[in-house]
Amino acid sequence: MKPESINFFNQVYQVAKLIPFGRVTSYGAIANYLGAARSARMVGYAMNASHNMEDVPAHRVVNRKGLLTGKHHFEGTNLMQQLLESEGVEIIDNQIQGFEKIFWNPSKEL
DNA sequence: AGTGTGACACTGG
DNA sequence: TCCAGTGCCACAC
Numbered sequence: 001m002k003p004e005s006i007n008f009f010n011q012v013y014q015v016a017k018l019i020p021f022g023r024v025t026s027y028g029a030i031a032n033y034l035g036a037a038r039s040a041r042m043v044g045y046a047m048n049a050s051h052n053m054e055d056v057p058a059h060r061v062v063n064r065k066g067l068l069t070g071k072h073h074f075e076g077t078n079l080m081q082q083l084l085e086s087e088g089v090e091i092i093d094n095q096i097q098g099f100e101k102i103f104w105n106p107s108k109e110l
Numbered sequence: 111a112g113t114g115t116g117a118c119a120c121t122g123g
Numbered sequence: 124t125c126c127a128g129t130g131c132c133a134c135a136c
Contacts (some may be wrong), residue, residue, distance in 0.1 A: 008133060027118055037119090038131045044117035045134065063118060065124095070117030080117095 008036065012046040013053060015106050019060040022087040023104035024096060026064045033106040048073060059083040066099025 011034045019025055027043035036042070043061070047070060050056035059080045063069050071080040071094060081091045090097040 031118085036132075039133060040118040041116050041131070042118090042133050045115085047117055049134090058117080061117075064120095068117090073117055 008034070008039070008042060009046040009049055012043050013050055013056050015110075016047070016050070016056045016058065016061060018106065018110060019057055019104055020109075022089060023102050024060045024062055024066070024084070024089065024099070025104045025106060026066075027061060028064050029103075029105055029107065030061065033110065044070060057083075060087075060104075062096060062099075066096035066103075068094040068096070 012030055015030050015033060026040075027047075028037065028040040030043045031037050031040040047056070047058045047061060050058050051073070058070065059074070061070070068080050068084075068091065071078065074080045076082075081094070084091055084096070089102060096102070
């Protein structure tokens with residue numbers, strides 16, 4: 001059994017759950033932390049499947065620009081933004097304000 | 111086993 | 124920074 005080959009999705013979920021309150025991260029950062037920097041797209045793919053799991057705060061994961069590209073995958077049209085704003089994250093036009101300031105890098109912070 | 115896919119990231123202009 | 128194009132790789136069928 002290869003420890004690193006256990007469900008990639010599960011790895012993504014685990015990291016997503018570790019995102020601190022009021023912080024956000026990017027798909028690439030998670031992928032990089034998992035050792036699959038080039039599988040950033042898969043992180044988003046995993047997030048899509050994470051809808052089944054309520055424990056995964058997918059709203060704290062955005063692309064590297066801090067843009068809420070995945071908001072369309074949430075129930076409402078602005079549910080993702082609502083959740084983030086409720087955590088103190090300011091969002092304007094699907095763009096996280098001060099993205100670099102609240103950015104949470106799992107490779108360094110974790 | 112092969113094909114299609116994607117909530118991204120990077121590069122060049 | 125933006126835009127368009129390219130690469131990427133793990134998953135679903």
